[in-house]
Amino acid sequence: METIDALNTTLRTYLDSEQTASVNRAYYFAEQAHYGQRRRSGEPYVTHPLAVAGILAEMHMDHQSLVAAMLHDVIEDTGIEKTAIGEQFGSTVADLVDGVSKLTQIEFQSLEEKQAENFQKMALAMARDIRVILVKLADRLHNMRTLGVLDSKKARRIARETLDIYSPIAMRLGINSVRLEFEDLGFRVLYPMRAKRIEIAMAQARGNRTELVYKVRDQIKATLQQEGHQVEVLGREKHLYSIYKKMRSKRKSFSDIMDIYAFRIIVDSVDTCYRVLGCIHSLYKPVPGEFKDYIAIPKANGYQSLHTVLMGMHGVPVEVQIRTQEMEDMANNGIAAHWLYKSDGQSANGSHTRAREWVQGLLEMQQRAGNSLEFIESVKIDLFPDEIYVFTPKGRILELPRRATAVDFAYAVHTDVGNHCVACRINRRLAPLSEPLQSGQTIEIMTSEGARPNPSWLDYAVTAKARSNIHHFLKNQTRNDSMALGRSLLEKGLAGFHSNLDSLPEAKLADFLEHNGYNDLNNLLLDIARGNRLPTFTAQQLLHETFDDQAKPDGEGAQPVDIRGTEGFVVSYARCCHPIPGDAIEGYLSLEKGVVVHREQCNNLNDMRDHSERQVALRWDKEVEGEYLAELRIEVENRRGMIAVIATRINSMGVNIEKIASDVKDYQFTYVNLEMLVTDRVHLARIMKRLRTITHVHRVTRVKN
Structure with a gap:
């Protein structure tokens, strides 16, 4: 169990004595405020805020975050007001504590609505100070570590909420160590039998492959030392939940996934990353299409690394990640590394800027959402991106989720561009707005002053920003x-x-x-x-x-x-x-x-x-807009492929076919019933005229009833 003395030992490694004293003062204030209160486990309540501060201290967070962590339950669980905290520890800490505190004074119709309102309140506080979410993540992490004392129904609800919201937020902010622990702890609560079986299988597989892992690691290390590179080579342990997700998504057995050996190589500079990559590729053959350069194009959360997959000894696949120590800290602590590096340069500001942009996007969604439940659904969409990277015509890189379309791209550029979008070019080729984008493509959006969003865009827009704006x-x-x-x-x-x-x-x-x-x-x-x-x-x-x-x-x-x-x-x-x-x-x-x-x-x-x-x-109206359903009945000779010919002719005119069916009239003729979208009677007449020019089409009439 964390004690204040143990916490002080950590704090002295990176905070000055005055800041450490401020954290200590907050601890004694919390101890007094929570006097007589106990957790479900029977421990004094103050052990919880102390543990939360300990988690943030491991990330080397600033003293104001640690003070807020000590006091984060004071407003909610004791009679102390926000103003009293402000007088004792300053307005910044008071705002942080208030941002983390839940809405306890309001009656809600359902638990879902209460959770959504609480998250909405926290999102607004995050916009003022991003540290609110870091304190909340540390609070949730300690609660997840102590779920065992709760009844199974409540524990499962908290675990599900963590996997749905807090784990993706940790990933979005690049705090990988917290995300992995969230996922493994949540997985054990939601699927205890599956977790146990995978854990046993992992222990057996670890024993069987130890020798081969050491051989591959030593071979990599020896090769790099011969080239004069002083590096650290670490074996990467796979996590329970990531193994389970891979087994489900890729429909692979446990043995197929555990046959992949994973290593992380820590180097001293960005230049060395690429030199080490060359050495590794000369040692083992790289697998085509499996190389990713996240140093040149970082992920949305600031993550940077080189990823490659090699065919190792005995034909065993070897995953390798190459990064600097700073990138390693960024991968584990994400936005929290901004405070770790803030004093000696601006190295971590990239992730901090991206996080602020994301929170600003949350704020925009919150303003446009009809209610808190609609807002939280938008957030969930936004939190599960499998990224692609596309370019604007001027070379700016935009990160979008997989299956994103030109509509998503248009709204990512600017809301007005999305609202007035009429067409797009993908790699200088005219393409439909519904076409899914691929990494590396250059997208150009054409706009018109009179254009406005089409309801059909909701069928293929995937980003929360695009959907909420539409x-x-x-x-x-x-x-x-x-x-x-x-x-x-x-x-x-x-x-x-x-x-x-x-x-x-x-x-x-x-x-x-x-x-x-x-x-x-x-x-x-x-x-x-x-x-x-x-x-x-x-x-x-x-x-x-x-x-x-x-x-x-x-x-x-x-x-x-x-x-x-x-x-x-x-x-x-x-x-x-x-x-x-x-x-x-x-x-x-x-x-x-x-x-x-x-x-x-x-x-x-x-x-x-x-x-x-x-x-x-x-x-x-004289200025009527939109497309309308019209139905035609076409009498054609019984010949093979006539429906395909008719459909091709209609598609060549840029008309959307909604439904097509055939009905045999007699041995010589067939009726083709066709429903399609047209703009008006003139448009329909033009289509009917073109259809009548097709050989073997005898009659084209509009169905009146």
Whole structure:
């Protein structure tokens, strides 16, 4: 068990006496504040903050972080206020402690919501001071080490949360030693039997391969010494959870994974890294495609190293990582190494800058998210990148997760670039926005002032920044368009009574809104757009002092409502008749679905004539946008490959086919039914004209119902 004397021994190696005294003062303050409190294990509560400070001291964190670690539970678990901590230890420490403290005064509907709100609060505190998350990670690490005293259900919940959120955060910040311990401890709690079996198998494999490991290590060391390189060669022990993940993802047996021997070579300079790489490649044959240079292009969390895989003696694969001592410290401590190296140069500032950029991105996501649960889902997406590295036309390197597309790239460059993106070039070749990007490609984004995000982008955008920005834009756009539609419908209803919204007395409108439980006019308009209120009856209620309850609109002066195609979920297009811009249209107000648009000749619309109060006169706006589903019926001769010919012709016109099916008419002819996306009737007519030029196509007609 950590004692204050043992901690002081560590602190004296890198802190001055005044800073060490400050940490000691915080310990005695915490001891007094937590007096009488005990942990589940029965130990005095102060052993926990002491252990948390010990974890941070191993990372050589600054004294303010250590003081905050000592006091991190004081606000939450004792009666001491943040102001009292500020008076005793300064405002910086008080802010750190407050950032780590959970939201205890608020009642939440569910545990998930509480956890999400707590994380959101911590993210805001991280934006002010990144050390908040380092104290929190150390706090969580000690809690994970002592999970054994909790009941299994609570222990499993904490372990799952750690693997889902805190382990990826440690990885994102480059604190590898903490991440590995999180993963192994969490794995043992969630899958105790699997962990035990892998542990036993590892012990057996270690005994069987000791001799070969020593031989490979000695051979590498001897070769490098002959070339005049003084290096440290370490065997890398594989971790339980990483073995388990590899077995699952690569569908390999334990023996296949343990057959790979792993070594780390620590050298004195970056130049020596590349020289040692040459020596290693001359000793053993490198495996093609397995070399990665993370020194020239560091990972997003600042990690730097050379990685290579060699074919060693007896054909056994050998993984080798080559790095300097500073890179080794960075790999283990990540952003914490910023404080380790801060006094003697700016060497670790790269990781610190990247961490700050990531936290700034979190802040942006938090502002755009609808609620804390949506925010934490965005964070989870952001925390699991399998990176690729792509270039802007000017040579700037951007790191994106695997399967990222040009849409993700556009938002990574800038939010405005993403919002106005219309097309892209990949290595100077025009490519669809949905094409997954590969490492090393140069991406150029073309924008247009009038362009805006498309809902279909959500099908292939993978980064949290892109998805949250698209959601945010569409949510606002849908709301604005829905309010505009609701206003048009209400104005149409009022016009039937020779009135309009502007002529309504403000007091009358306010009384109506209050009586019907609306906060403002916008909420009423949204309800009308969704079909929950009929515009004619609403107009009648608004004017009930002027007209009696049985008054009917005479329809004079009523104008059809314009449909732009951007109204979102409050306007849908009937699948029975597939209306497209240019068609004569009529609408039907459906509960919760809003306005359903039909073609005027649609048979189903005739069945709805009985509910005339729900019918809405519609017309297409002059600046209608988007693509709409149209259905064609093509009569072709029974010849092999005709469907392929038709599909090829349509694809050559840049048209998306949604559905294609065939139906045999007789021995000579077949019907091909085709659903595709078009912009308007002119576009459809052009497609039909091209299809009629195909040999063996006899007739092309549009399906009306």
